[in-house]
Amino acid sequence: MNEPQPAVRGIGVSAGTAVGPVVVMPEPIEEPPPGRRLAPRDDQQAEAVRLRSAASAVADDLMRAADAADGTTQDVLGATAAIAADPTLLADAERRVLDDHLVPERAIWEAADAVVRQFTELGGYFAERTQDIADVRDRIIANLTGLPAPGVPDHPEPFVLVARDLAPSATAALDPERVLAIVTELAGPTSHTAIVANAKGIPAVVAATGAVGALASAALVLVDGSSGVVTLDPSADQVARARELASRTRTFDGTGRTADGHRVALLANVGDPTGAAAAAAAGAEGVGLFRSEFCFLGREDPPGVDEQVVEYRRVLTEFPGRKVVVRTLDSGADKPLEFLSSPDEENPALGVRGLRTAERWPQLLEDQLEAIALAARAESADVWVMAPMVATVDEAQWFVERCAAHGLSQAGVMVEVPGAALLSGQILASAHFASIGTNDLAQYTMAADRLLGSLAELNDPWQPAVLRLVEATCRGGAQQNRPVGVCGEAASNPVLAAVLVGLGVSSLSMTARSLPDVAALLAAVTHDECRTLAQVALTAPSARSARDAVRERLPVLAELGL
Template sequence: MSSSAASSEELLRGVGVSPGRAAGPVAQVRPPAGEPPSYPLVPQDQVEDEAARVTAAAEAVAAALEDAAGTVEGERRELLETTAQMAADPTLVGGAVELVRGERLPGPRAVWQAAGAVAEQLADLGGYMAERARDVADVRNRLIAQLTGAPMPGVPQRRDPYVLVAVDLAPADTALLDPGRVRAIVTVEGGPTSHTAILARSLGIPAVVGVEGATTRLTDGTEVLVDGGAGTVETDPSPEAVAAARTSAAASRTFDGHGRTADGQEIELLANVGDPAGARVAAESGAQGVGLFRTEFCFLDRTEEPSVEEQAAAYRSVLEQFPGKKVVVRTLDAGADKPLPFVTDAEEANPALGVRGLRTARRAPEVLENQLSAIARAAGEAGAEVWVMAPMVATVAETEEFVAACGRHGLGTAGVMVEVPSAALLAGPILARADFASIGTNDLTQYAMAADRVLGSLAELSDPWQPAVLRLVEATCLGGAQQSRPVGVCGEAAADPALAVVLVGLGVTSLSMTPRALGDVAAVLAATDLATCRSVSRLAVDAESAADARAVVREKLPVLADLGL
């Protein structure tokens, strides 16, 4: 299975994860120095000095990452702070120091071996913890560069704009991307829900992932044209194509706060937010409200749950930025990629299929009750129209229990996230109990396709354009129509203007996305009538592959090319 089969040597194909077209010369990510030698051994009288050098290198790398975190906000800051914490992790640094002292290994080699042991432990845990092995490799490479004086691996610091090409980008690299210089991103690995894809969308940088052979076929200085909507990379494009791409890239579309199709069908265009800083950006972007308020920022890196008072204050700081507007609050989505010691089990063999989301209420019911109490308190003080939804709902019984819990706290609009195929197939009876549904396309795709969404080798499967996934969206919308309940989408699929048209055609009534995507999605919907939305959605659902679905829809929507999307 190849995601890069090309019709000619001048065209590479992958998975488009951030729409837009951009052209520029290739600049590859600076590679790490590689595996250091074990010899010569450190003389016995220099062992302590070498151990101190390792500790000092870790402190320097952690400090540099913390400094960089202070220059950005939101998820970008979190990524850098997490990497900084790993650079100072006593398991990694202490392991390296022990190898210096016990085996007299040179510092770089000791770091290499200690990091390898930590990465192996994480890989054995699977799921999110296996993904963190990538962070360990990034920290290892930074420590070795610090110790040897080699250039720090990562994104090149160039004065002129360029197209960034890499096997993959470490989270710290993606967090430091400068959209003023990085015109587009092309990677061999990664998928639609990888850090690279999510941050590229939030920054408005066109991106194509899963491009086999990109680092060997796209050498430094090669002029390329990247189409993040179609998922293609063209080498040596014509001057006319380059000029057109630069013109479209320069266009900045704003959102007037009113989502609708060309014939006036109202479609709520909402924002996904994860903290107060993100809420400010969403409000300034004109979002009609919030379709996904991730509450995990209150809980992460905690060994005990925050108090009701602390939670209420944090939630209020988000809600008060949307007076009179809808804010959909998702209750704690712990587990899998967000393990928390007070509600999850770190020893689960497969966390993605374990106790996560609403299921954590079975183990720690008081955490959900306290959170609902805090949400109710914040809602009463902030003036927003608060809806509440639970993640990872799979059954009718779970729906009934959650709606009842919300009712006990005076939260009158209770819904569910549809991330599990069973919830899509049971949408009718589930929405006979719940007030609304919001489809999380990231997890719905992962579970429908049995493909870990963080594995670049499965990027072709981890694509929300998969017809099987679209059929589950359709089933959910049919259940919503049956019960006269609204169905929204809050997964990353909502930020794709072409896919947004398909989702509306399937019956979705609201789309929630990164604020940066609001203008593009609004522009495409405003140029497309509801009948066209429905006709192209039928073509997508009836397609036999994600690539076919994307291609046939784009062919029927010339407005995408007109807008450079």
Template sequence: MSGDTRHGVGVSPGTAVGPVVQVAPPVRPPADEPAPADAGAATDLVLEALAAVAADLDARAEGADAHAQPIIKATAMIARDKGLAKAAGKQVGSGKGPATAIAAAVDEYAAQFEALGGYFAERVTDLRDVGDRAVAHVLGVPAPGVPTLEAPSVVVAHDLAPAQTAALDRNHVAAIVTAAGGRTSHTAILAAQMGIPAVVQLHGATEIPEGTSVAVDGDAGEVTIDPDMALIEAQRERRERRAAALARVSGPGATRDGHPIALLANIGGVDDAVAAGAQDVEGVGLFRTEFLYLSASSLPSVDEQTAIYAAVLKPFGDRRVVVRTLDAGADKPLAFADLGEEENPALGRRGLRLCQAMPELIDSQLSALAMAAKETGADVRVMAPMVATAEEAAWFASRVKAAGLPKSGVMIEVPAAALRSRHVLAEVDFGSLGTNDLAQYTMAADRMEGELSDLLDPWQPAVLDVVAAACAGGAEHGKPVGVCGESAGDPLLALVLAGLGVSSLSMAPKKVSAVRLALSLHTLDECQALAEVARAARTAADAREAVRAAASEELTAIL
């Protein structure tokens, strides 16, 4: 009989079995670190440590893929933050040793970020990772992180900073398990992009002894300690059944009765584009353009942008590529687009709001996209993030038209835009639901607050009601509404979304096959019935279980 099965939150699908490798907790400053004899020299040591951390992260970013690169570079920017360096220097001036000063400055900054909430709170894990690395540098010990793996292992930690996850050797990481984390954290998204099964919010994860065999189910959110051969064999058989079932379907997405649901990829740069372009997808539903800006000290020129965009567009030929214009601000500050401090940046001038304040940002981007589209002959469609009103949608559409691009759209990630979509979508050609932020704003729950994972569950009936409202508004004008949030890659939820009226689903390319299979096993009428079942449920868990019970057994047998 199998051992103890514990339940967390599954954030990346798949199953795996392997020995536990615990990520050691970070090195802490000595409790008795003496006051520096030379405050100036100690301050120089702190600055040198932060600079070394930034340089190391930059080097790691150069070897990372397109999804990981901007995340690692953003962490490097934290290490270069002048305010953090100043705060640490102030701590040295108060008589603290360099390691203690860094830790104290990080604690001070972390408290401020947590108080701000939203996107700033998301960066606390990154901030502490920078602090831990700098403390290790000062003490002359190895930086924290995942140890070198000699064989496929299950990596277990209290939490993993995005920079740590991005640096994982996917050939030796069978699965990831953390005690903290959330459904839409950068680490969860990276794990899904990398195809690594992952479970977060697992109580007692760090107490599992090193080397213990565990079976991880990233779909169910289950971790079984000391699994018996029956469970291991059952997981193996399920993987084989799943692979065989997925191999039977290919081509454009459609329900069993032929209703088209386009299956698209989420990408973040040139490497992603090359990889996704070679796969069986119908194009791109979300091209995140931030990677081009985050490490730049000045606005990239139109020619620089054009060259990058052309390289991204080329692998897709005549397939659609939906480009999200610059989504900066909050957790993605730009050195050349600082509008000053805000009380709550997550609800401030970010996304389209930043571009309205600084039109040169959006105009140069749209000009470059138009030139790249002309050069490649690609089907380019552009959409703006953080749109809340019809006036904002109209402003963006006029900008897109002036640039000579044929199709404009909006991200629907603010409840106001969903509830008034009949007016918002009247101004543009399409809408795309960013379900991660939509759930956060609908449920008033910080997407990085792991303890609120239940509220952020995309199966929440209230979130489904908001999605339904957005689709209904689009239907009034015959405007398509897609989904590019993480919920698009859940095969069961994809059926519900199709039933609500969603016309396209964009996700990590590794998730496309399972969604294609799910759609092929159900008619549109069946999807609509499943959507009604989900919306009628009392809780998110009830909604998922009700849909699972009513869905095709051929599908649920492999999930």
């Protein structure tokens, strides 16, 4: 009997298989020696200017890369470029050069470290930015010292990238023609790595403990981005099978359904007009999550109604006669904007965000609803509107009333808070639909920061507790005859998608490149089989056992390469 090949296991977050040589991401820039100061003969002003020039060069490089990208990639690179150009960070670093006489590389290290500590304490969105700050710091130091800039190393052939973790800018800049798959020790199911890998179609496994040490010596690895298994030195048969699966081209015919004809609307998540065009080209039945934040980012003042109308129409025009669900501005203290912030909050993740901002800044919501209504009347898309971070029945009722005042008849809620899931029957007595944001729902249910790789197993939509809240939301929807969809990252996982359908979900919204895989698996199982799979997952003791038990009951996965 052949001995099984050694393997590393993590959480599969982007479906697909890939085989290739391993390239390990280099270690980050080393910390400059503490207290390293300028020599008395050094020109402190010149060194401060050199620091600012280095930061400007990094910002320009990142912005050029952002301009050449689109969608999620452009957003991530643009946000990182903004940090490199942040006057507060640079001013602190320059002060350390001029007043403390630190060499520029040590000055930017200490200035960045101070911001990282502050943001870590704030938590929420601020904590999400600490990796970006460290990435910018390392790029500036590399520029100052003549070291290679942090990033994916060159390799003469396509490869599997293995890393402890990946900075958002590094992930966003990955080229699918060069990087066959991604394996990280850290990150989690809702991290930048997972989201960008899914958008780019790169198989990915995260939270793979010990991956760097275990995989570095392998001549070849096989990455299964669905099961989360990375096989070292796979057999010739395994390699041939993986490459045959990777070469398949799967498309979506525009109608989601199970094998027995039960309809499941397969929609796309989009964040800008470019993403909308790509989703329409991929055959999406509509948009289940239109993130409207792109109109508001990087501004000192909110856009006016007329400007918003123009931007919304660019998305709506791609889906004539089809549903587009617009999420109102999902921002607040944990996703700060110049004109929308609450600096006094100790825990922004649990603070004024989503719909809660409307109490403090009511005109912002009124203007947005008016713009959505005007855009809807100018286009033929079937426009629905939903509010993020709804937690109570009163909030849902108030939002529906505000939508009705603007002539918007399909008003719904995001279910991201466990309280909303438990009260879904009452909430959906007034709201016309619900869409479950599994990313935040998992985070809040399991009390696990979605950015911490060490808590990835907890912050996993396969957690039975999270699935029970999905079931509770669907039960509330059935009581009121209201549709319930899922628009979180969970919908992009074909196997989990079947479980969600079995729990009662009527629509799934995902990154456009996931549509064919999800459609293929649903078409291979009946609705009753989905219900059985759901019960298997609900009764499992852990996320991993739920995932394994469901996969074991789906032999068709091998045929589909999922």
